[in-house]
Amino acid sequence: MKIGVITFPGTLDDVDAARAARAVEAEAVPLWHADDDLRGVDAVVVPGGFSYGDYLRAGAIARFAPIMQSVVDAARRGMPVLGICNGFQILCEAGLLPGVMLRNVGLHFVCKDQWLRVENTETAWTTRFEPGAEILIPIKNIDGRYTASAETVRELEAEGRVVFRYVEGNPNGSINDIAGICSPDGRVVGLMPHPEHAIDALTGPSDDGLGVFYSVLDATRSLVTA
Amino acid sequence: MTEIDTVDKAATDPDRPQPYAELGLKDDEYARIREILGRRPTEAELAMYSVMWSEHCSYKSSKVHWRHWKENTTPEMQAKLLAGIGENAGVVDIGDGWAVTFKVESHNHPSYVEPYQGAATGVGGIVRDILAMGARPLAVMDPLRFGAADHPDTKRVLPGVVAGIGGYGNCLGLPNIGGEVVFDPSYQGNPLVNAMCIGAMRVEDLQLAKASGVGNKVILFGARTGLDGIGGVSVLASESFSDDEDVASRKKLPSVQVGDPFTEKVLIECCMELFAQRLVVGIQDLGGAGLSCATSELASAGEGGMHIELDKVPLRAKGMTPAEVLSSESQERMCAIVRPEDVDAFMRVCQKWDVLATVIGEVTDTGRLVITWHGETVVDVPPRTVAHEGPEYHRPIARPADQDELQADDPAKLPRPSTPEELRETLLRLISSPNLASKEWVTSQYDRYVRGNTVLAQPSDSGMIRIDEETGRGVAASTDCNGRYVKLDPYVGTQLALAEAYRNVATTGATPLAVTNCLNFGSPEDPGVMWQFEQAVKGLAEGCRELGIPVTGGNVSFYNQTGSTAILPTPVVGVLGVIDDVRRRIPTGIGAEPGETLILLGETSDEFGGSEWAHVVHGHLGGRPPQVDLAREKLLAEILVAGSRDGMLSAAHDLSEGGLAQALVEAALIGQTGARIILDEDQDPFVQLFSESAGRVLVAVPRTEELRFTEMCTARGLPWRRIGVVDPESNALEIQDVATFPLDELRQAWEGTLPALFD
Numbered sequence: 011m012k013i014g015v016i017t018f019p020g021t022l023d024d025v026d027a028a029r030a031a032r033a034v035e036a037e038a039v040p041l042w043h044a045d046d047d048l049r050g051v052d053a054v055v056v057p058g059g060f061s062y063g064d065y066l067r068a069g070a071i072a073r074f075a076p077i078m079q080s081v082v083d084a085a086r087r088g089m090p091v092l093g094i095c096n097g098f099q100i101l102c103e104a105g106l107l108p109g110v111m112l113r114n115v116g117l118h119f120v121c122k123d124q125w126l127r128v129e130n131t132e133t134a135w136t137t138r139f140e141p142g143a144e145i146l147i148p149i150k151n152i153d154g155r156y157t158a159s160a161e162t163v164r165e166l167e168a169e170g171r172v173v174f175r176y177v178e179g180n181p182n183g184s185i186n187d188i189a190g191i192c193s194p195d196g197r198v199v200g201l202m203p204h205p206e207h208a209i210d211a212l213t214g215p216s217d218d219g220l221g222v223f224y225s226v227l228d229a230t231r232s233l234v235t236a
Numbered sequence: 237m238t239e240i241d242t243v244d245k246a247a248t249d250p251d252r253p254q255p256y257a258e259l260g261l262k263d264d265e266y267a268r269i270r271e272i273l274g275r276r277p278t279e280a281e282l283a284m285y286s287v288m289w290s291e292h293c294s295y296k297s298s299k300v301h302w303r304h305w306k307e308n309t310t311p312e313m314q315a316k317l318l319a320g321i322g323e324n325a326g327v328v329d330i331g332d333g334w335a336v337t338f339k340v341e342s343h344n345h346p347s348y349v350e351p352y353q354g355a356a357t358g359v360g361g362i363v364r365d366i367l368a369m370g371a372r373p374l375a376v377m378d379p380l381r382f383g384a385a386d387h388p389d390t391k392r393v394l395p396g397v398v399a400g401i402g403g404y405g406n407c408l409g410l411p412n413i414g415g416e417v418v419f420d421p422s423y424q425g426n427p428l429v430n431a432m433c434i435g436a437m438r439v440e441d442l443q444l445a446k447a448s449g450v451g452n453k454v455i456l457f458g459a460r461t462g463l464d465g466i467g468g469v470s471v472l473a474s475e476s477f478s479d480d481e482d483v484a485s486r487k488k489l490p491s492v493q494v495g496d497p498f499t500e501k502v503l504i505e506c507c508m509e510l511f512a513q514r515l516v517v518g519i520q521d522l523g524g525a526g527l528s529c530a531t532s533e534l535a536s537a538g539e540g541g542m543h544i545e546l547d548k549v550p551l552r553a554k555g556m557t558p559a560e561v562l563s564s565e566s567q568e569r570m571c572a573i574v575r576p577e578d579v580d581a582f583m584r585v586c587q588k589w590d591v592l593a594t595v596i597g598e599v600t601d602t603g604r605l606v607i608t609w610h611g612e613t614v615v616d617v618p619p620r621t622v623a624h625e626g627p628e629y630h631r632p633i634a635r636p637a638d639q640d641e642l643q644a645d646d647p648a649k650l651p652r653p654s655t656p657e658e659l660r661e662t663l664l665r666l667i668s669s670p671n672l673a674s675k676e677w678v679t680s681q682y683d684r685y686v687r688g689n690t691v692l693a694q695p696s697d698s699g700m701i702r703i704d705e706e707t708g709r710g711v712a713a714s715t716d717c718n719g720r721y722v723k724l725d726p727y728v729g730t731q732l733a734l735a736e737a738y739r740n741v742a743t744t745g746a747t748p749l750a751v752t753n754c755l756n757f758g759s760p761e762d763p764g765v766m767w768q769f770e771q772a773v774k775g776l777a778e779g780c781r782e783l784g785i786p787v788t789g790g791n792v793s794f795y796n797q798t799g800s801t802a803i804l805p806t807p808v809v810g811v812l813g814v815i816d817d818v819r820r821r822i823p824t825g826i827g828a829e830p831g832e833t834l835i836l837l838g839e840t841s842d843e844f845g846g847s848e849w850a851h852v853v854h855g856h857l858g859g860r861p862p863q864v865d866l867a868r869e870k871l872l873a874e875i876l877v878a879g880s881r882d883g884m885l886s887a888a889h890d891l892s893e894g895g896l897a898q899a900l901v902e903a904a905l906i907g908q909t910g911a912r913i914i915l916d917e918d919q920d921p922f923v924q925l926f927s928e929s930a931g932r933v934l935v936a937v938p939r940t941e942e943l944r945f946t947e948m949c950t951a952r953g954l955p956w957r958r959i960g961v962v963d964p965e966s967n968a969l970e971i972q973d974v975a976t977f978p979l980d981e982l983r984q985a986w987e988g989t990l991p992a993l994f995d
Contacts, residue, residue: 019498019501019502019589019590020407020498020501020502022407022408022409022501022686022687023409023686025687025688026685026686026687026688029688029705059409060406060407060497060498060501062498063407063496063497063498063499064407064498065498116995118399118402118680118681119399119402119403119406119681119682119683120680120681121406121679121680121681121682121683121684121685122680148685150406150683150685150686152406204685206688207685207686207688209688212691212702212818212819213685213688213689213690213691213702214685214688
């Protein structure tokens with residue numbers, strides 16, 4: 011099982027995502043933004059950070075990187091892709107997920123431990139959770155307020171594509187308390203909080219984030235046997 | 237096009253009037269430059285000398301006091317030091333082949349003029365210092381001082397500074413793991429923005445800033461050079477602000493540099509790869525004084541000669557003069573010395589990271605730093621005279637006339653709360669006062685998780701990061717200073733700062749190893765300030781010798797005053813400690829184990845001089861600061877480290893400002909667990925709750941370890957007293973015969989203050 015972790019200039023949480031992959035005994039494979047080779051990986055994580063400084067708009071430049079074209083193609087064929095924070099913004103910009111992230115309502119960068127409810131346990135990245143499970147995961151961003159057209163939001167809700175929802179307080183003003191969503195086939199998931207920072211109670215608020223990475227092991231295994 | 241002043245012209249035109257005074261040079265300093273060169277300096281040379289001989293770069297007022305460090309460092313203390321004072325940052329051997337480097341620097345003046353950029357570039361600068369040692373920067377922390385919390389200008393400065401630190405540090409991908417936020421009216425026109433960075437490397441990867449190897453190339457890499465921050469150090473950091481704020485701010489605005497954290501993040505990764513491929517012989521960051529500093533310091537520390545073709549420097553502004561290129565403080569630039577055969581490989585790494593890199597010169601054996609501009613020589617100087625042989629002043633020193641009066645103004649005369657209701661009100665008032673209230677509003681704007689090695693961060697007593705994922709080896713760090721204590725007695729006050737930082741590190745289970753500092757004072761031209769400074773340096777140096785940990789380096793920031801009023805003397809002391817396995821860290825919050833006994837280590841006396849109680853309730857500053865007993869601090873630290881190693885402690889929290897009451901409230905709120913406290917019948921409850929006696933730590937001990945732990949304390953002669961038990965059922969802090977405080981009430985009081993002030 012190989013999980014690819016993309017590094018753009020300005021990516022920050024690639025070391026964390028790779029560590030999380032190793033924690034579930036997957037092989038973490040570094041992927042470089044300027045290559046278009048996915049190096050035989052079974053799943054891809056687009057980690058957080060400030061790719062290209064986020065100067066134009068978060069994720070807006072990264073979507074044009076050669077590696078992203080390969081990721082988009084692979085995702086269309088069903089490869090599990092996880093976008094975390096800036097990675098979520100990049101997946102939205104790349105058209106794999108709908109919506110955009112606006113500046114947090116408080117206008118500040120917010121770093122805190124956040125409770126989330128897992129609303130959909132059938133995506134490639136959430137099968138190991140119990141339906142309705144509440145998990146404690148760090149959130150840290152300044153542009154984290156998820157927004158989409160009323161129609162898109164209705165569609166996401168109706169199709170059960172809201173994967174994670176903020177509970178015990180909405181940290182950034184996201185519409186419908188949405189913390190993470192998925193593609194119609196449930197293979198591509200994006201979320202603002204950071205499951206890769208919650209893999210060990212020593213360095214995070216919990217190890218609840220491991221469930222995300224264990225889930226994808228199942229998702230790719232079933233793909234192989236199918 | 238403006239005419240370029242060259243060495244040839246200087247010879248033919250020796251008496252041209254030069255604007256040395258405007259550049260901050262005194263008459264005798266200018267005369268000395270003429271003497272060194274045997275002619276008048278060129279415009280570019282004058283720019284170089286003026287920035288390098290500024291207070292900020294040359295330490296001309298403080299240098300003579302550095303002998304205290306040397307005189308108080310024993311060979312045993314020196315043994316752990318891989319690099320010390322004089323390098324970009326001190327480096328300590330922490331064992332298992334790991335070296336850790338750490339340093340604090342001030343960015344006070346720019347942060348008042350332009351809070352966001354001033355604070356942001358402060359982070360950027362200290363991170364490059366760490367990078368220049370060959371280390372990967374791992375974490376930052378920021379000791380901050382602001383004016384009164386409710387002053388309108390604090391609402392401008394604080395949010396800007398915090399956003400700047402977060403905006404830069406978060407984008408750079410470095411966890412922010414600690415620091416301080418202190419309010420006092422003396423910082424009103426002169427906030428202190430100090431920034432600390434910690435980095436680590438394998439011992440063999442240590443890099444030094446010297447230009448060795450004749451024929452080696454000098455490569456400038458990173459951002460382009462622009463007009464920002466020209467004269468920043470001489471203008472901003474080396475003169476007091478005028479009382480006429482309007483005039484002063486407008487005039488100085490363009491001197492503040494603008495930071496680009498994205499470029500710096502890429503620069504870090506690029507440097508890591510250059511170091512790993514061993515493509516660098518020497519390296520220096522560009523900070524204050526820009527290329528003037530980097531070229532003269534590299535040359536001065538190396539073979540002594542260097543030739544720079546200044547017109548090769550990539551610029552981002554048109555028509556810059558050589559003097560401007562030399563003094564620009566554009567951020568995110570580094571200067572490396574590279575063997576000619578490695579230049580291609582060096583360039584390939586830079587291309588991979590899209591980092592602009594340019595060969596601008598080479599190392600020579602001429603003993604001169606020669607800088608040319610389109611073929612004409614604009615600088616020809618002995619580099620040591622610029623970098624290391626600047627002026628040195630023996631400033632007059634005099635104990636302030638009112639010092640005796642200040643110390644005689646004993647807080648014993650102040651009315652004290654005595655009834656349970658008065659004590660209850662005092663506790664709530666103190667925990668919600670700006671200095672003691674939760675700093676969550678600030679620290680939640682900093683990323684503490686990135687890179688996944690943060691074991692402890694604010695509000696823990698010290699920040700702790702894992703260095704080695706295999707073994708769990710890590711370091712802890714804390715910065716501390718109570719300027720009020722230092723004002724009352726600079727020698728003792730500085731030792732109290734050292735004692736607290738040292739204690740904070742030990743409280744988390746780490747063994748204190750080394751010290752850095754950032755000495756923030758008023759004008760060195762004021763004999764009273766110089767007396768404070770001398771006492772502080774002496775106190776710190778002698779304190780370090782008693783504790784057996786070396787000073788590895790530091791930073792001095794003078795001229796922190798508005799008009800003739802200086803800030804509280806603020807020698808911020810940073811202590812770094814090592815822990816074999818971060819899994820043995822001691823957390824701050826109580827309640828981790830079911831059934832814990834609360835024990836107070838150390839002794840409590842009636843000590844309220846400079847206390848938070850006197851400040852908040854009476855607006856009083858006078859008397860003597862708490863006594864300091866460094867032998868006791870050492871014993872206390874040994875007990876805490878032993879308690880961590882043998883798993884005898886489930887929580888620990890240092891007692892400092894606000895005393896036992898503050899420590900109990902924080903330990904309960906952070907642990908989200910109640911407790912029942914029984915005070916000593918033989919001592920005034922007010923003194924027990926609010927005195928700020930040093931050398932005390934509150935510990936939580938699991939019942940099963942209680943006997944073993946207390947026997948160890950008794951055997952080693954450390955006073956201890958059982959003061960209560962953790963009570964997970966109650967959700968309240970009950971102080972018997974005083975009051976019962978529901979945790980919700982405490983939380984509201986403690987957490988509500990900063991949001992109410994700054995949201």
